[in-house]
Amino acid sequence: MGNLTHLSIALDGPAGSGKSSVAKQLANELNIHYLDTGAMYRAVAFAALEKGIDPKDAATVESLLKATSITVHFEQGNQRVYIDDIDVTANIRTSAVSNAASDIAMHPSVRYKLAEMQRAVASQYDIVVDGRDIGTFVLPEAEYKFFLTASEEVRAKRRFKENKENGIPSELEDLRMEIKQRDYNDTHRELAPLKQAEDAIKIDSSDLTLEEVVGAIMSYVKGGQQS
Numbered sequence: 001m002g003n004l005t006h007l008s009i010a011l012d013g014p015a016g017s018g019k020s021s022v023a024k025q026l027a028n029e030l031n032i033h034y035l036d037t038g039a040m041y042r043a044v045a046f047a048a049l050e051k052g053i054d055p056k057d058a059a060t061v062e063s064l065l066k067a068t069s070i071t072v073h074f075e076q077g078n079q080r081v082y083i084d085d086i087d088v089t090a091n092i093r094t095s096a097v098s099n100a101a102s103d104i105a106m107h108p109s110v111r112y113k114l115a116e117m118q119r120a121v122a123s124q125y126d127i128v129v130d131g132r133d134i135g136t137f138v139l140p141e142a143e144y145k146f147f148l149t150a151s152e153e154v155r156a157k158r159r160f161k162e163n164k165e166n167g168i169p170s171e172l173e174d175l176r177m178e179i180k181q182r183d184y185n186d187t188h189r190e191l192a193p194l195k196q197a198e199d200a201i202k203i204d205s206s207d208l209t210l211e212e213v214v215g216a217i218m219s220y221v222k223g224g225q226q227s
């Protein structure tokens with residue numbers, strides 16, 4: 001387990017690959033915590049948009065970060081994200097915030113700060129952590145590493161369905177474009193880009209149900225096979 005004293009499962013992959021649903025179910029079945037790191041980038045993005053800050057403007061974003069407190073709490077096992085003691089968990093799922101989060105995530109100052117917070121949380125609990133750089137940068141010592149993918153088409157359709165269920169109006173074509181742009185940003189940034197860790201197990205979920213993906217991961221974790 002390397003330097004980590006708790007069980008940690010790193011789950012990385014692009015937008016819409018099903019990470020959060022898989023991570024949620026895994027955490028439930030294993031009775032461990034689930035840390036959604038995307039929510040932290042989204043919270044910073046939300047704060048920037050609220051203050052009229054351009055998410056691409058590194059210097060202003062850095063000042064915002066210094067002046068703002070971002071915290072993550074688990075309430076009845078569920079993650080809540082706070083900006084200066086205001087719970088923003090319900091405000092961070094819009095397309096505007098998704099796009100701004102992808103821009104915000106380019107800045108090394110943001111990544112270093114959030115990665116440090118993520119390591120601190122992971123050191124306290126048995127946990128599944130989802131994101132883009134968990135297996136490569138945040139928790140390179142994670143006991144299990146998975147890289148979840150799915151075709152662009154499938155991912156756009158999943159986001160569309162998810163938005164519909166959450167009452168967020170959206171167009172499939174817009175979501176397809178948004179996913180393309182975020183994939184580009186996430187894989188091309190300099191620090192800790194979206195990338196499969198060499199020792200991660202890749203799972204293509206395009207033709208798999210949520211239960212099948214979770215079942216596949218559970219068989220590795222229960223079987224005690226190291227990634």
Ligand code: DC
Pocket residue numbers: 015016037038039041042098101102105130131132133134182186
């Ligand atoms: O997983 P998500 O869609 O909630 O993530 C929102 C954005 O945050 C995503 O486009 C890239 C960024 N992100 C990141 O750069 N690193 C992470 N570990 C998690 C998310």
